[in-house]
Amino acid sequence: MDLANKVAVVTGATGGIGAEIVREFVEQGAKVLVVDLDQAQADTLAASYGSAAAGFACDVTDYAQVEAMLDAAVDNFGTLDVVINNAGVGLPKLLLEHNPAEDWELVTSVNQKGVYHGLVAAGKKFVDLGKPGVILNASSVYGQMAAEMTFVYNVSKAAVDMMTKCAALEFAPHNIRVVAVAPGRVDTPMLRQYEALGLWDHIRHEQMRAAFTQPVEIANVYAFLASDRANCINGTTVSADDGFTSFKYPLLD
Structure with a gap:
């Protein structure tokens, strides 16, 4: 198995x-350390994997x-190899309606x-442990x-892309890789907000094969x-979007 004996931290770990x-x-x-705002949810998910996982409550906005x-x-697993800054939120709203x-x-x-907190803390932890990460x-x-409707969300994710590049450059001498993943339309509770807006079928067609990506497919990436x-992938954002950014919405069905 490719991840045998590795220890990972996953934030936002109980979502899709x-x-x-x-x-x-x-x-x-x-x-895996299963991290969520809600301790009970983190513990419940972790318990389903026995000794391979442990739950932890964390607000990633607090360094x-x-x-x-x-x-x-x-403390739980003896070391650390991978940190996944996955926690995120999105609140669709037109810019002119913002408070x-x-x-x-x-x-x-x-x-x-x-993500900034995760980068700084993880970088320091890997250096303290004296190992790659x-x-x-x-x-x-x-x-x-x-x-x-996604002004702030877009700005935040553009910042993630640049933070990924800059952190990868500074961490490279310590053999710490930093990579971002950019999903397209994934069938998650966050995306389901568009269903209530009557846009579900429209956004499905924004993927090249007119089908939503499933969370498991992103997990594979x-x-x-x-x-x-x-090992050779570093300092970049990997698209996992089924062609979302590569084509214009088709004129013809």
Whole structure:
């Protein structure tokens, strides 16, 4: 198994993509710290994998909690190899309807500051452990393009792409790889918000094969990037979008 004997931390681990990342990593032989805001949810998911997983509650917008999260991984499993900054939120709303005090802060704090905290804390932890490491960040196709109703989300994911590049450059001398993953339309609870807006069928067709990507498919990408087989992939954002960013919505059915 490609991830045998590796120890990983996954934030946002009880959601659609996060839960599949946990499952895929455990199946490939890794030990996983399952991280979520809700301790009970993290513990419940971790318990389903027995000794291969442990639950931990963490607010990624609080740097001290992120440090404690990484300490917990080492305390539970003896070392650390992979940190996946997966926690994220999205709140679709037209820009002209924004209340800046509300609509900027939450998304930016989780998606942008949370990844920043994960990068700094993980980089320091790997250096302290004196070993190589892999840091994987959750980006999005929206980090590369404009879209209605997702202004703050797009800005946060564009920041993730640049943080990934800059961190990879600074961490390279320590043999720490940093890569981001940019999914397209994935069938998750976050995306289901568009169902209520009557846009579900429309956004399905924005994928090249007119089908939603499943969370397990994104988890497979994370597992490969965390493995030694992906050693040459560094400082970049990997698209996992079924062609979303490569074509214009078809004029003809």
